Amino acid sequence: MSTFYLRTESIKTEDIKKLSVISHQDKEIIKSLILPDPCLLEGSRGTGKSFLLKLTEIEVEENYPNCICVYISFNISSLIKTDDHFQFYHWMLAKTLKALLNNLRKKGISIDTNSASLLSNDESENEEDISQNLKEIVKQYENSYKGKSTINIEALPDIEDVKEAIEIICKENNLDRIYFLFDEAAHVFRPEQQRQFFSLFKDLRSPYITCNAAIYPGVTYFGNSFEPLHDCIYLKLERDIRDTNYVSYFKEIVFNQSDETLKKSIQTHESLFITLALSCGGNPRFLLNTLRDISTFNSKNVEQVIKDFYRNKIWSEHTDLGEKYFGHKALIDWGRDFLEKGVIPSIIRYNDARKSSDKQESTIYFWVHKDAPETVKEALRLLTYTGIIRKIDSGIRATKAELGTRYEVKFGCILSLEPNPHNISKAFFNNLAIAKFLEFGKNSPAYNSILDLVEVINDDEGVFEKSISNILLKPISVLELLTEWQKKTLNDAGIYTISDLHNKTEAELIAKIYNVGPVRARIMKRAVDAELLEYISG
Known part of the structure; x- marks a missing residue:
């Protein structure tokens, strides 16, 4: 039976390379992540950002002996609840330094008393004492959800002292650079956390330090002090179903995790696999999820799984965000309604009309005016986060030369509404025309049910904490x-x-x-x- 790894965190480090499939785009991303300049890697959930960060860590480990890579995940950030206004910044700093000291120790690199004293505001000169202090601070923050805590952060160093200490460590140990790879940079529903993250990201800039981070599209708040176009290299992880090597790339991903029985079935029924691969719209996790649910690889089962996943499961996951995080529920629910009741029916009517007219054109694209209400844009951003839609480009001219943003609906979300999805998949895909898209102007009636942005989104910490308590x-x-x-x-x-x-x-x-x-x-x-x-x- 095939065992599919749906998350990088579940894969042993020694198995990462064995399971990896590297496209030209992936190679370019890894190459950029090893440059001295800081990078942000943007991608929806399940597209492989964490996997590429891990591959970058391995690449540095194997081919850059004078560099050190420190991988840090901030996925537990939602549990922090203290009286410290800069709690997330301080927790990140402690967690980052703790990870750095652990990596240095594994490399057999010890730090002298001068560097040690710079890494500790309480004048500790012993590396073990500093590491223990940092470990305790991190633990206190991560347990703070049990009851609001006051944490003594006196031992945390000033950021300038941190950079000086790292410079000394590099010079004394013949190191060229230390890479920090930040995964799950900050909780997507806590804008203040994200602003504090980018403050640290920028504060750590140094000739001896490179910070790289994985972020989500549309739901990242950079704050006033960080400008993506000027402060970093901005990378996007997207896999377009129209790319020449798209199917072969995803086939190799699946084969790396498949047993011989599944491989043989896919080779025998390759057209069924192509339908599944196109349906996932470039998201490896979606593809593996659907394959996992197929007991026998035949057209009946494949079509049923496509219908179940892209009609129900993908939407349930999006709606579940609103059930988890009450402050965004109205916006999340509206976004789903906008797609399911407005965009997708319009796309289907368009495709049916073109088919009836014997025109070899179909679409999965729609366009929203640049001056559409902010609530609409925010709802669409949340839909890109869960991967139901993908933002293709902005500044696109539509009817009457108006400007707006073009989006792509997941191929499977449209295909699954057909009685026999596989039967029409090939013709539907071959007729896709990106220049054909449904338009939603700045005053579209589809927006009428959405309230003012201030009334819809509630970023109050009390609401968020209630959401977390409910989740736990x-x-x-x-x-x-x-x-x-x-x-x-x-x-x-x-x-x-x-x-x-x-x-x-x-x-x-x-x-x-x-x-x-x-x-x-x-x-x-x-x-x-x-x-x-x-x-x-x-």
Whole structure:
């Protein structure tokens, strides 16, 4: 049976290269991430940003002996709740320095007392003491969701001292550069966290430091002090279904994780695989998700999975964001209605009309006027985050030479509405014309039901904290990527809620799971943590 890894966090570092498929675009992205200039890598959920960061870490490790790569994930950021106004900045700084010291230790690099004193505001000169202090600060922040905490951050150094210490470490150990790879840069529904992240991102600029980060499209708040066009190299991770090597690229991704039975089935029914690959619209996680749900690889099952996933599951995941994060619920629900009741029916009517007129044209594209209400733009940004739509370009002229932004609806979302999706997939794809798109002007009646932006979005921390508390009380059954055996095993060990699971250390979990050895329990712990934190982070 094939085992598909849906998240990079579940893959052992030694298996990353074995599972990797590198396109020309991927090579260029990795090359850019190794440049001295800071980079931001933008991509929707499931497109492979974390995987490319990990490949970059391996590339530096293997081919740049005078450089060090430090990979840091901030996916637990939603649980921070203290009296510190700059809590996220301070937590990030402590977590970053802790990760740096761990990496230096693994490399056998010790730091002298001068560097140590710069990395500690309490004048500690012992590397182990500093590491322990940082570990304690990080732990206090990450446990602060249990009750609002006041944390003593006196031991944290000034950012200028951090840069000076890193310069000394590099010079004394013949290092050219230290790369920080930030994943899950900040919680997408906490704009203040994102602004503080980009403050740290910019503050760490130095001839000896390069910061790179993975971010989401449309839902990233840079703050007033950071300008993406001037302060970094801005990269986009997108895979266009119209690219020449698109199908072969995704086929190789699947084959790297498939058993021989599935490989043979795909080779025998290649057209079915092409339909699945096109349906995912460039998102590897979507493709692997649909393949995982196919018991026998035949047209009946493939068509049923396409209908189930792109008519229901993909929308349920988007709606679930509103159920998790109450402050954005109205906007998330409106965005779904706008697509399902406005955009997609209009696209289908257009395609049917062109077909009736014997015109070999079809579309999955729509256009929104540049002066459309901000609420509309915000709702569309959230739809790009979940990957239901993709922003193709802006400044596109439509009827009457008006300017706007062009979007692509996921191929599978349109195809799944057909009675027999596979039967029409090839002709539908071959007739796609990007120059043909549905238009929604600045005063479109489709916007009438949306309220003023201020009334729709509630970024109040109290609302967010209530959302997080609600998430933590949910049963572990909501974690879809856990197997039924895992869920039952955890329940048998007295772990029923997300909070129960999150509060268990690896040692505690291993001790509680009966008849399961430490190695298997540790693998399970890694898998559940990845799924748990993905669920919490949106």
